[in-house]
Amino acid sequence: MGYLFLTIIILTISAYYLNGKELIAPSFLFSVAFLVASFFALLNGEKWGYNLNNSTYFVIVLGILEFIIISYIIRIIFRTHPNGINKANTDHTVFINNRKLIYVEIIQFIFVFVIIWNVKKVTGQSDITKAVNMLNYSANGFIGMSYELPTYAKLMQNFNFAVGIFGEYLFIKELVENRKFKIIFFIEVLFALSGSILSGSRGGTLIAIVSLLVFYMLIQQKRIDWNPRKNLISILLVIIIAAIVLFLFKQTTTWVGRGEETRSSFDYISIYMGAEIKNLDLFINNGMFPIKTELFGQQTFVTIYDFLIKHLNYPAQTYNLVLPFQSVNGYGLGNVYTVFYPWLYDFGYSGILFLTLIMASISEIIYEISIKSSQNIAPYIRLFYGGTVAPCIVFSFFSNRFFEAMNIITIIVTIVIYWFINHFLVKEINKNE
Known part of the structure; x- marks a missing residue:
C-alpha cells in the first residue's frame, strides 16, 4: 500500500x-x-x-x-x-436581469415543494427523511420495493440542479472578478448543494462543492493576471473546504434518513x-x-x-x-x-x-x-465541464461516475436548460455594438 x-x-x-x-x-x-x-x-x-x-x-x-x-x-x-x-474575454459585457432570476427562483422553490410531495406520495411515508431514505435504497437495489418519482418531478430536480450549477458559476464569477457576494446567486448555490438530498443521496451535494472549486479555478485561469504561483491559495482553500466536508460527512447521514452512525468518524x-x-x-x-x-x-x-x-x-x-x-x-x-x-x-x-x-x-x-x-453569460461547455465532467473525474476513485453520467436524456435536458437560462437572463450584451 x-x-x-x-x-x-x-x-x-x-x-x-x-x-x-x-x-x-x-x-x-x-x-x-x-x-x-x-x-x-x-x-x-x-x-x-x-x-x-x-x-x-x-x-x-x-x-x-x-x-x-x-x-x-x-x-x-x-x-x-x-x-x-x-x-x-474583454469583447463584451453581460448584465444579468435580476428580476427574471428572482422569478426563476420562485419557480424553483415551488418545484421543491412539489418534489417533496411526490417523494412522500410514492414511498407512502409522511416523514420526509424516511421517505428520501427509502427512495435512495430503492434506486440502489437495497430493498425489494421499487419507488420512482414521476417524470415531471425528475425534470424539476434536473431543472433546479442545472440552474443551481449555472448560479454557482455566476456567484464565483462575481466573487472573483468584482469581489461581490451576491445573495441572489448564492441562493442558486444553495439549490445546487441541497438538490440531491431529496433523493436520499449526498452525491449531488458533493458534486456541487467540487463544481464551485472548479469554477473558481476556471475563472481565475481566464484572468490576465493569473499566475500558477497563486495555486497555493487555491490548494489551501481546497484543503479547508475538504476538511469541513469530512468533518460534517458523518453527521449528514441523518439528513437523508439513514439514522445515527455508530462507527467512529475516521x-x-x-x-x-x-x-x-x-x-x-x-x-x-x-x-x-x-x-x-x-x-x-x-x-x-x-x-x-x-x-x-x-x-x-x-x-x-x-x-x-x-x-x-x-x-x-x-x-x-x-x-x-x-x-x-x-x-x-x-x-x-x-x-x-x-x-x-x-x-x-x-x-x-x-x-x-x-x-x-467565452460566449453567453455562462458558456455551456464550461458549465458542463465544471458541473459534470470534472466532478466525475474527481470521484473516479469512488466509482464509475464518468460513464454513469452518460445519461442521454439528462445531458440533453441539462444543455437545453443552460441554453434557456443563458438567453432568458440576458439584459444587455456586447458593449461595443
Missing part, C-alpha cells in the same frame, strides 16, 4: 507540471483523487492489510499513467492550435475515501473476471442501457449494478470499488486500456474547449 501511495505522488506531481500547473486539468484531478484514496487506504493498512495484489497496483498505476499521457497528447494538439488559449470517512482500493484488490484477488453477460459492457454502460430499455424498448430487463458489500479482518468496507471495477468486470484488463483512453480523451477535449469558450 505504501508503494502505491508513493508512486501516485510521483504521478500526481508529473501531471501537475505537464498541465502547466493547472489544478483542474483532467489528468491532475484524476491523479490527485487516487492520491487521496491511497492515503486513506495506507492509514488503514493495519486494519485492512498493507499488502496489495501486484495486479491491483499495476491496474491503478498504469491506469493513471495512461490517463496522464493521453491527456497530455491532446493538450499539446490543442495548445499548438493557431488560435491559442484566450486568457481573458472509520466512516475511510470507507468512502480509501476502502475502494481495498475492495478493488479483493475483487482482483478473486480473479473471476471478465464476467460475460447478455449485454455488452453491462456494468460500465448501465445508464445507457437504462435509457435504451425505458425509452427505446431495448429487449432487456432493467437491472442494478453488481456491487457486493465487502469486509476484511472483521471490518466492513462498503460496496464501492473505484472506476476500474466495472471495466474489469465487463472487459478484463483490456477494458482498462480502452476505457481509460476514451475517458481521458473526452475529458481533455471538453476541458480545452471550456478554456477557450
Whole structure:
C-alpha cells in the first residue's frame, strides 16, 4: 500500500507540471483523487492489510499513467492550435436581469415543494427523511420495493440542479472578478448543494462543492493576471473546504434518513475515501473476471442501457449494478470499488486500456474547449465541464461516475436548460455594438 501511495505522488506531481500547473486539468484531478484514496487506504493498512495484489497496483498505476499521457497528447494538439488559449474575454459585457432570476427562483422553490410531495406520495411515508431514505435504497437495489418519482418531478430536480450549477458559476464569477457576494446567486448555490438530498443521496451535494472549486479555478485561469504561483491559495482553500466536508460527512447521514452512525468518524470517512482500493484488490484477488453477460459492457454502460430499455424498448430487463458489500479482518468496507471495477468486470484488463483512453480523451477535449469558450453569460461547455465532467473525474476513485453520467436524456435536458437560462437572463450584451 505504501508503494502505491508513493508512486501516485510521483504521478500526481508529473501531471501537475505537464498541465502547466493547472489544478483542474483532467489528468491532475484524476491523479490527485487516487492520491487521496491511497492515503486513506495506507492509514488503514493495519486494519485492512498493507499488502496489495501486484495486479491491483499495476491496474491503478498504469491506469493513471495512461490517463496522464493521453491527456497530455491532446493538450499539446490543442495548445499548438493557431488560435491559442484566450486568457481573458474583454469583447463584451453581460448584465444579468435580476428580476427574471428572482422569478426563476420562485419557480424553483415551488418545484421543491412539489418534489417533496411526490417523494412522500410514492414511498407512502409522511416523514420526509424516511421517505428520501427509502427512495435512495430503492434506486440502489437495497430493498425489494421499487419507488420512482414521476417524470415531471425528475425534470424539476434536473431543472433546479442545472440552474443551481449555472448560479454557482455566476456567484464565483462575481466573487472573483468584482469581489461581490451576491445573495441572489448564492441562493442558486444553495439549490445546487441541497438538490440531491431529496433523493436520499449526498452525491449531488458533493458534486456541487467540487463544481464551485472548479469554477473558481476556471475563472481565475481566464484572468490576465493569473499566475500558477497563486495555486497555493487555491490548494489551501481546497484543503479547508475538504476538511469541513469530512468533518460534517458523518453527521449528514441523518439528513437523508439513514439514522445515527455508530462507527467512529475516521472509520466512516475511510470507507468512502480509501476502502475502494481495498475492495478493488479483493475483487482482483478473486480473479473471476471478465464476467460475460447478455449485454455488452453491462456494468460500465448501465445508464445507457437504462435509457435504451425505458425509452427505446431495448429487449432487456432493467437491472442494478453488481456491487457486493465487502469486509476484511472483521471490518466492513462498503460496496464501492473505484472506476476500474466495472471495466474489469465487463472487459478484463483490456477494458482498462480502452476505457481509460476514451475517458481521458473526452475529458481533455471538453476541458480545452471550456478554456477557450467565452460566449453567453455562462458558456455551456464550461458549465458542463465544471458541473459534470470534472466532478466525475474527481470521484473516479469512488466509482464509475464518468460513464454513469452518460445519461442521454439528462445531458440533453441539462444543455437545453443552460441554453434557456443563458438567453432568458440576458439584459444587455456586447458593449461595443
